[in-house]
Amino acid sequence: MNFLVDYNLQKYAAILLGKIANDGWLDLIPLSFIFFQDIELPMDSNDRVVWQLAQQNRVILLTANRNMKGED
Numbered sequence: 001m002n003f004l005v006d007y008n009l010q011k012y013a014a015i016l017l018g019k020i021a022n023d024g025w026l027d028l029i030p031l032s033f034i035f036f037q038d039i040e041l042p043m044d045s046n047d048r049v050v051w052q053l054a055q056q057n058r059v060i061l062l063t064a065n066r067n068m069k070g071e072d
Contacts, residue, residue, distance in 0.1 A: 001029065004054050006063035007036045007043035013062060034059060 005013040013033050020026060036043055041053065048071075054061040 002032050002034060002057070002059040004034050004050070004057070004059045004061050005036075006050070006061070006065060008065045009062055010035055033062075 003013070013035075017031070017033050020031060025031075036045070039053075041050070050061065050063075
């Protein structure tokens with residue numbers, strides 16, 4: 001299972017992934033967290049770009065700061 005982590009959740013995602021690994025879950029379920037910098041996605045990318053990227057790559061988007069303002 002792959003997760004695209006929004007730039008504002010990087011620290012939380014690292015903590016979560018550490019906890020999941022320490023508890024042994026990675027032995028049972030393959031998980032990977034993809035960060036914006038891993039795929040050279042600018043942190044000011046608009047919502048539409050981030051959403052489309054997640055959909056095209058079939059990853060789950062973890063975000064807490066996206067909104068529905070404007071067309072994008």
